[in-house]
C-alpha cells in the first residue's frame with residue numbers, strides 16, 4: 160500500500176489503499192487547501208521528476224531543497240559538527256542520491272524539526288539513517304504518521320549535541336522550535352529558525368505569525384515569550400525557512416529590533432496617527 164503525501168504541505172500519511180479524505184494540516188487555519196482542491200502523490204511518483212538540490216552556506220551548514228519545488232517549498236539544513244551531523248527540519252522528497260550523499264558525509268545522528276509544517280516524511284528519513292527524530296511534545300497531536308523513532312522532548316531547551324541546542328519559542332505553533340549551533344558562523348553562533356522566526360522579504364527583519372498564508376498574527380505575549388526564549392543565546396547568522404531567507408550578519412540585533420517593532424505595531428505605538 161502506498162503512503163500518500165499531501166501535495167500542498169508534503170505531510171505523509173500512513174499507508175492506505177486510497178488517499179486520505181483530507182489533509183489535517185492543510186484544513187487547519189495556519190495552512191490552506193489550494194483553490195484547485197486537495198491533491199495527493201507518493202514518493203515513488205515524485206522520483207519521476209524531482210531531485211534534491213544543495214547549497215553550502217558556510218562550512219558545516221548546507222541547505223537541501225527539492226527541485227522543482229514541492230509542497231510549501233520547504234528547505235532542510237544539514238549541520239555537520241565534530242560530534243555528529245544533524246538534519247534540521249525535514250523535506251518530503253528523499254531519494255537514493257540524497258541518502259548516499261549524506262551517508263558519505265557521516266550520516267545523521269539526529270533529525271530535529273521546528274514544527275508540523277516540516278514533519279513531512281520524517282519516518283522515511285529516520286529509517287534511512289537509523290536516527291531519532293526530535294519534535295516538541297506540545298505539537299504531538301499534529302503527527303500524522305507516527306514513527307517509533309520520534310522523541311517528543313518537553314520543556315524550554317534540549318541539548319541535542321555539545322554546542323547544539325533546541326529552543327522552544329512557541330508562537331507559530333506552541334511547540335515551535337529553533338536550533339542554535341554555538342560553533343556556527345566561525346564561532347559567533349547561528350540559529351536555524353524555520354518560520355518560527357520568519358525572515359521577511361527585505362531580509363532586514365523577522366516577523367512572527369500564527370499563519371503566514373492566511374496572515375494571522377501572533378499575540379504580544381507570544382512574541383514577548385519568543386524574545387525571552389532567545390535572550391541567552393548569541394548568534395550572528397540566521398537561516399530561515401527557504402533557501403534565500405537568510406540574515407547574514409548581526410542576526411541577534413535584527414531579532415531584538417524585530418521583536419520590538421512587532422510589539423509596537425500590534426500595540427499601536429509604532430507611529431503617530433497619519434504616519
Ligand SMILES: [Zn+2]
Nearest residue numbers: 165168182185
Ligand atoms: Zn497538507
Ligand SMILES: [Zn+2]
Nearest residue numbers: 274276331354
Ligand atoms: Zn509553518
